[in-house]
Amino acid sequence: MELVDTHAHVHFPDYELDPDEVLAAAAEDGVTKVICVGCTLPDSKLGIDMAARHDNVWTSIGLHPHEGAQYVNDDDALQEFRTLAAKPKVVAIGETGLDYYYQNSPKEDQKKLLRFQLNMAQEFDLPVIFHVRQAFSDFFAVLDDFEAVKGVVHSFTGTMDEMNEILRKGLYIGLNGIMTFTRDAGQLEMARQVPLSKLLLETDAPFLTPKPFRGTICQPKHLAITAEFLASLRGESLSDLAAATTKNAQQLFKI
Ligand SMILES: [Zn+2]
Numbered sequence: 001m002e003l004v005d006t007h008a009h010v011h012f013p014d015y016e017l018d019p020d021e022v023l024a025a026a027a028e029d030g031v032t033k034v035i036c037v038g039c040t041l042p043d044s045k046l047g048i049d050m051a052a053r054h055d056n057v058w059t060s061i062g063l064h065p066h067e068g069a070q071y072v073n074d075d076d077a078l079q080e081f082r083t084l085a086a087k088p089k090v091v092a093i094g095e096t097g098l099d100y101y102y103q104n105s106p107k108e109d110q111k112k113l114l115r116f117q118l119n120m121a122q123e124f125d126l127p128v129i130f131h132v133r134q135a136f137s138d139f140f141a142v143l144d145d146f147e148a149v150k151g152v153v154h155s156f157t158g159t160m161d162e163m164n165e166i167l168r169k170g171l172y173i174g175l176n177g178i179m180t181f182t183r184d185a186g187q188l189e190m191a192r193q194v195p196l197s198k199l200l201l202e203t204d205a206p207f208l209t210p211k212p213f214r215g216t217i218c219q220p221k222h223l224a225i226t227a228e229f230l231a232s233l234r235g236e237s238l239s240d241l242a243a244a245t246t247k248n249a250q251q252l253f254k255i
C-alpha cells in the first residue's frame with residue numbers, strides 16, 4: 001500500500017518533532033510521498049529546502065489568507081515569492097484562499113492575495129491548494145475568473161452543496177483526520193459522497209491528529225489511520241482507496 005500526504009507542515013520551524021525521523025517513519029508506514037505546504041514567504045522557502053533534502057518530499061509555496069494584510073502591499077515580498085515558483089520540486093501554489101471564520105486579515109486583502117496567487121498558478125502552470133473557511137460564495141466568485149485552474153480544497157468540512165460546486169469547478173476534495181473525530185453527521189455523509197476519482201488524503205500535520213492519537217503531534221504516518229477510517233466509512237477496501245487517492249495526487253501534482 002502506498003499513500004501520499006498531500007498537505008503537511010513538518011517543515012515549520014516550530015514543528016516539535018524531528019522532520020527527518022518523522023519522514024522516515026512515514027515511509028515505513030506506507031506514506032511514501034509527502035507535500036510540504038507553505039503559508040508564509042519564510043516557510044515556503046523552508047519547504048523548498050526540505051524537498052531538496054528528501055527524495056520523497058515535494059513542496060507548495062503559499063501565502064495563507066491569514067497573512068493577507070501582511071503581504072498584500074509588500075511588493076518586495078511578493079516579487080521574491082514569485083521567484084520561488086520556478087524552484088525545483090515546487091509542485092503547487094498554496095495554501096491560499098479565504099478564511100472568514102477567523103478573518104485575521106480584511107476580506108479585500110485576502111481576495112487580492114488569492115488573485116495574485118491564482119495568476120501565478122496560471123503563469124507557472126501549477127495546481128493550487130486552497131484553504132476556504134466560511135467563505136465559499138466569495139471563493140467561487142473569484143474562481144470564476146480563473147477557469148483553467150486546477151487544484152484541491154484542502155481540509156474540506158463543508159456542505160454537500162459546496163462539495164458539488166467544488167466538483168463542478170473540477171477541483172479535488174482533501175480530507176484529513178477531522179473525519180475520524182467529527183460529531184457532525186453531515187460531514188461524514190459528505191465524506192462518503194466524495195467521488196473516489198476526486199479524493200485526496202492529507203494530515204495537515206502538526207494539526208488535526210486523527211483518533212485515537214488525539215493529544216499527540218500529528219505526523220504524516222498518521223495518514224494511514226485516516227485512510228483506514230475513510231475506507232471503512234465509505235465501504236471501500238483500504239487498498240482501493242489508497243491506490244485511487246495516490247493516483248489522484250500523482251496526477252494533480254505530477255509527482
Ligand atoms: Zn495546512
